[in-house]
Amino acid sequence: MxxxxxxxxxxxxxxxxxxxxxxxxxxxxxxxxxxxxxxxxxxxxxxxxxxxxxxxxxxxxxxxxxxxxxxxxxxxxxxxxxxxxxxxxxxxxxxxxxxxxxxxxxxxxxxxxxxxxxxxxxxxxxxxxxxxxxxxxxxxxxxxxxxxxxxxxxxxxxxxxxxxxxxxxxxxxxxxxxxxxxxxxxxxxxxxxxxxxxxxxxxxxxxxxxxxxxxxxxxxxxxxxxxxALLAEGCLTPSTAKCTYGTGAFLLANTGAEAVRSAGGLALSCAWRTAGESAYCLDGQVYTAGSAVRWLTDMGLLASAADLDTAAAGGSGGALCVPAFAGLAAPWWSPGAGARFEGLALATRPGHLVAAVLEGIAAQVATLCATVARDTGAPIGSLRADGGLTRSRALLQAQADLAQIPVEVHASEHATALGAAALARLALDPGLGLAGAAPAGPPSAVVTPRWSADRAADHLARWQAAAGAASAASPHPAPYAQGATA
Missing domain, CATH: 3.30.420.40 (ATPase, nucleotide binding domain)
Structure with missing residues (x-):
């Protein structure tokens, strides 16, 4: 064997x-x-x-x-x-x-x-x-x-x-x-x-x-x-997409054999090249996801990542966060942008800030989903998810609410490793093909939206205005930027 x-x-x-x-x-x-x-x-x-x-x-x-x-x-x-x-x-x-x-x-x-x-x-x-x-x-x-x-x-x-x-x-x-x-x-x-x-x-x-x-x-x-991870999660056909929530959050959407240039500032990359086929993908990045959670713990606002859902249970209380702790990527491409909190009041508590950070990560990913849909002409029907932060139900729910699509959690904690292993398996047995080498089983959980479309659109509009302000305040203007609207 x-x-x-x-x-x-x-x-x-x-x-x-x-x-x-x-x-x-x-x-x-x-x-x-x-x-x-x-x-x-x-x-x-x-x-x-x-x-x-x-x-x-x-x-x-x-x-x-x-x-x-x-x-x-x-x-x-x-x-x-x-x-x-x-x-x-x-x-x-x-x-x-x-x-x-x-x-x-x-x-x-x-x-x-x-x-x-x-x-x-x-x-x-x-x-x-x-x-x-x-x-x-x-x-x-x-x-x-x-x-x-x-x-x-x-x-x-x-x-x-x-x-x-x-x-x-x-x-x-x-x-x-x-x-x-x-x-x-x-x-x-x-x-x-x-x-x-x-x-x-x-x-x-x-x-x-x-x-x-x-x-x-x-x-x-x-x-x-x-x-x-894109391969391991079975995103083998155009408009299938996944997001990995690790140190950063990374949304990738398969575009098939077509090298689709993004009009909205997404990156175009090779998804894989094998003896049997080549495929492309569009991707967008949230530079700080897990590292933003680490910042919360370093600042004493959160005891540990294991306490995310408990801390965020009360919601954000009107607070907004643009988690640009290492700049903003697509579609702003503003490397000098800084993290931004808005809507704070005397009643704001650490738990509100924790929830705002999670909602900020989800809002940026939702913006990327909408950009993919505009670039490809096809909406993302569901978002497959993996990475350490998928342990947070609060993050997954915020993601489903703001993107207004179901979030399907990959059954394995090892999606990236399994994707590489599938390509190694294909090297040994080319006859398997990609689908045979990387069988994607059912998700371990599916999180569906609870917010109405109007509530999600209103929150995203407020959040994107804050992201635009963070980008505009950058001391280093972006050499390439397309703006951002959902």
């Missing part, structure tokens, strides 16, 4: 899930990784800690199951980058996390080229993506070695290969989204001429073997974490 070790290397930790060939979990291990939040919008991770978490979590899962893997899959953060020595594998810089905003100094002067960049890449010109961070590292940290996303570095340590998958590359601002190949003109635009870039591979393409977790095992099933 085939055994798959799927590693989900995320912002706040690395999860390793060992499954059988039917993707039934045999063992799960989680090793925490805590980012460093710096003044000026910097967010960094220690590369050595990332690698140690991958090896540690993987080996722990293997030991607990008492079975070595036949194949190892890797889901990655997408836009986190570092510089490293390709001869020794030694890191030459910290890992600059996707939340880091310092590369605004790179994107700002390029604002006149924003429309051209969006046409070629499908992405807004924003420091969230990889290329501006790569250019910032070259300007401020080191000109040595290579500068890549973290997946290439981790795969080098596992296999010796120098590769990245197409979904990860599609988050870089360096990939022609129609040809799904590196674009030399874009390299020049970001001052990265002559950089050695990883070889592009399919998500189901074997890239080598690793002995890091036992006897030599094939390495395949390479994908960005959010696209992995």
């Amino acid at each position: 085939t055994t798959i070790l799927s590693i989900d290397q995320g912002t706040s930790g690395t999860k390793a899930v060992l499954t059988d060939e039917r993707l039934e979990p045999l063992a799960v291990a989680l090793h925490d990784v805590r980012p460093r939040y710096l003044p000026g919008g910097g967010v960094e991770q220690d590369p050595a800690a990332l690698l140690a978490s991958v090896l540690g979590a993987g080996r722990q899962a293997v030991a607990e199951a008492g079975r070595a893997p036949d194949v190892v899959a890797l889901a990655n953060q997408g836009e986190t980058v570092l510089a490293w020595d390709p001869d020794t594998g030694r890191p030459l810089s910290p890992a600059i996390v996707w939340q880091d905003r310092r590369a605004g100094s790179v994107t700002g002067p390029l604002a006149p080229r924003a429309a051209e960049v969006a046409a070629r890449t499908g992405l807004p010109l924003d420091p969230y993506f990889s290329a501006p961070k790569m250019a910032w590292l070259r300007a401020h940290v080191t000109t040595g070695g290579v500068v890549t996303t973290t997946d290439s570095w981790l795969l080098h340590h596992l296999t010796g290969a120098f590769v990245t998958d197409v979904t990860t590359a599609s988050r870089s601002l360096l990939l022609d989204i129609d040809r799904l190949d590196w674009d030399e003109d874009l390299l020049g635009l970001f001052g990265l001429d002559g950089e050695r870039l990883p070889r592009l591979v399919r998500c189901d393409e074997p890239v080598g073997t690793t002995s890091a977790f036992g006897p030599p095992a094939t390495v395949a099933g390479l994908v960005v974490d959010q696209q992995a």
